[in-house]
Structure formats: structure tokens, C-alpha cells
Amino acid sequence: MPQALSASDPSALLDAVLKTNKKTSNPRLKAVMDAAIRHLHAFALEVDLTPDELHVGLEFLVAVGHATGPTKHEGILLADILGLATLTQLRGARHAVAAGGTEPALVGPFWRANQPLRPSGATISSPGTPGARLTVTGRVTDLKGDSIAGARVETWQASPKGLYENQDPEQEDMNLRGRFETDEQGRFSFISVRPAGYPVPVDGPCGELLAAQGRHTMRPAHLHFIAVAPGYRVLATQFFDTEDPHAYDDVVFGAVGSLLRRFEPDGANGYRLHVELKLERGETRVPHCPLP
Numbered sequence: 286m287p288q289a290l291s292a293s294d295p296s297a298l299l300d301a302v303l304k305t306n307k308k309t310s311n312p313r314l315k316a317v318m319d320a321a322i323r324h325l326h327a328f329a330l331e332v333d334l335t336p337d338e339l340h341v342g343l344e345f346l347v348a349v350g351h352a353t354g355p356t357k358h359e360g361i362l363l364a365d366i367l368g369l370a371t372l373t374q375l376r377g378a379r380h381a382v383a384a385g386g387t388e389p390a391l392v393g394p395f396w397r398a399n400q401p402l403r404p405s406g407a408t409i410s411s412p413g414t415p416g417a418r419l420t421v422t423g424r425v426t427d428l429k430g431d432s433i434a435g436a437r438v439e440t441w442q443a444s445p446k447g448l449y450e451n452q453d454p455e456q457e458d459m460n461l462r463g464r465f466e467t468d469e470q471g472r473f474s475f476i477s478v479r480p481a482g483y484p485v486p487v488d489g490p491c492g493e494l495l496a497a498q499g500r501h502t503m504r505p506a507h508l509h510f511i512a513v514a515p516g517y518r519v520l521a522t523q524f525f526d527t528e529d530p531h532a533y534d535d536v537v538f539g540a541v542g543s544l545l546r547r548f549e550p551d552g553a554n555g556y557r558l559h560v561e562l563k564l565e566r567g568e569t570r571v572p573h574c575p576l577p
């Protein structure tokens with residue numbers, strides 16, 4: 286006859302919970318759930334979590350869900366401000382990066398599906414967008430540096446006011462966003478404006494958490510890229526402006542060293558940026574796009 290659980294023996298409770306996971310047929314799900322159960326129990330024991338505190342935590346997760354909708358994904362923001370998104374991206378790319386691949390950075394909550402396909406060299410900023418001109422050139426290659434022709438490159442960025450177009454009624458739909466196809470030499474280019482850093486959205490539970498932690502809310506200025514080519518792992522990354530005051534203090538920990546770039550002066554009121562997107566061979570799995 287099994288022993289009744291005892292308040293003085295949390296390990297017996299942990300064993301009982303782990304036992305319920307034994308029949309999970311998907312081996313990866315079983316491994317993830319085993320680890321999640323073990324770590325959650327260890328966490329609760331370490332901080333001596335009370336039932337009231339557990340309730341507060343669960344209400345926080347409920348609020349994250351309620352704050353998520355068609356134009357905002359609070360869950361992604363939570364993973365970002367805890368460093369979890371950056372951790373999984375860096376871990377997932379460690380072999381490619383060791384072999385010379387471009388370091389990834391998180392996709393974040395502002396990538397939109399159906400960004401407009403534009404010809405190489407096109408301007409992605411609509412007329413009236415303020416800010417200094419930024420000319421971006423790029424090349425998509427494999428790890429050996431050989432060109433990848435026909436790759437799909439998507440980019441999106443905040444305006445010089447620090448707002449993405451979907452957050453800002455003063456910007457045209459799909460402003461500062463584009464989709465390009467690389468030429469035979471793997472090249473693409475576009476004209477934009479120098480972006481500004483911006484605060485992550487703080488009108489939801491993640492904003493309350495950041496305030497409670499006494500943290501700032503700023504991301505350094507950056508441009509997002511995703512490169513997709515059949516037969517290669519998808520690269521999602523960002524390039525950051527080293528002159529931004531938060532270049533070394535990104536609220537979501539995405540500004541890793543190799544992605545910091547100086548935006549070189551180009552003419553009287555312009556800058557230029559060159560990016561190399563080096564992809565690793567592998568399965569082409571496009572990440573979830575958070576916005577329609």
C-alpha cells in the first residue's frame with residue numbers, strides 16, 4: 286500500500302508528481318516536463334513559496350495572457366525581459382556561431398506577417414518619416430562565405446521616435462518594414478532612417494514587474510533581420526547602434542557583442558551599415574510570427 290504524503294518529506298511529493306509523467310509518449314515532452322516539475326519544486330522550496338505567493342504568481346501569468354492579443358504579445362515580452370528568449374536563441378545557435386555563423390538575437394514582439402516585398406535598393410521609410418538617412422547593404426552567405434542567392438531577408442525597425450509603425454498612428458502601415466530577395470551574389474540593400482532606441486511596452490504586467498525590480502525599460506537602437514533560405518537554418522538577429530546609451534545595457538539582453546555596430550557617417554546627414562548574415566546548413570524552420 287502506498288505511503289500517504291507527508292509535509293515533512295517534499296521529495297516524496299516530487300516523486301509522486303514525476304511518476305504521473307512516466308507515460309508521456311512524446312520523449313521530448315517527457316524530458317521537458319520532468320525537468321520543469323523538478324525545477325518548479327526546487328524553486329518553491331528554495332524561496333519557501335507560500336500559497337498566497339503562488340496565487341500572486343498565477344494571477345501574474347493570467348494577466349500576461351489577458352494582455353496578449355492581435356497587436357501585442359506579452360508572453361514574448363516576459364520571455365525577453367527574463368533573458369529566456371536570448372538564452373534559447375544563443376544555445377540553439379552555438380554550433381553555427383562557433384563555426385563563424387552570425388549570432389542570433391530574439392525575434393521580439395514586432396515582426397509582422399506579410400511585410401511588403403520590395404526591390405533591392407528600395408526605400409523602406411515612407412515620405413515624411415523624420416530622421417537621418419541610413420543606407421543598409423547586406424549579404425547572405427553560408428558559413429564558408431559562399432553567397433546564397435534567392436534568400437528571403439526581412440527587416441523591421443523602430444522610427445527615430447522609437448516607435449514601430451503598428452504602435453504609432455502617425456506612421457503609414459508597414460513603414461520601416463520590408464522583405465527582400467538576395468541576388469546572385471547573396472546581396473540586398475535598402476534605404477531607411479537611423480532608428481532610435483525605445484522602451485519595451487510597459488502598460489501590462491511586464492511593465493509592473495520591471496518597475497518592481499527598479500529596472501530601466503530601454504532597448505538600444507537596432508534593426509531586426511530574418512534570413513530564410515531553403516536548406517539552411519533560419520537566422521533571426523538584430524544589429525545594434527554602439528552609440529546608443531543602452532548599447533551595453535539592453536533590457537531584453539539581446540545586444541550581444543558581435544551584433545554591436547558603428548553606423549558609419551555617409552554624406553552630410555546620413556549613415557551606412559553593412560551586415561553579413563551567415564547561415565548554417567540545416568532544417569529551415571521559420572519562427573512564429575507574432576503579429577498579423
Ligand SMILES: [Fe+2]
Pocket residue numbers: 393395442443507509
Ligand atoms: Fe525591436
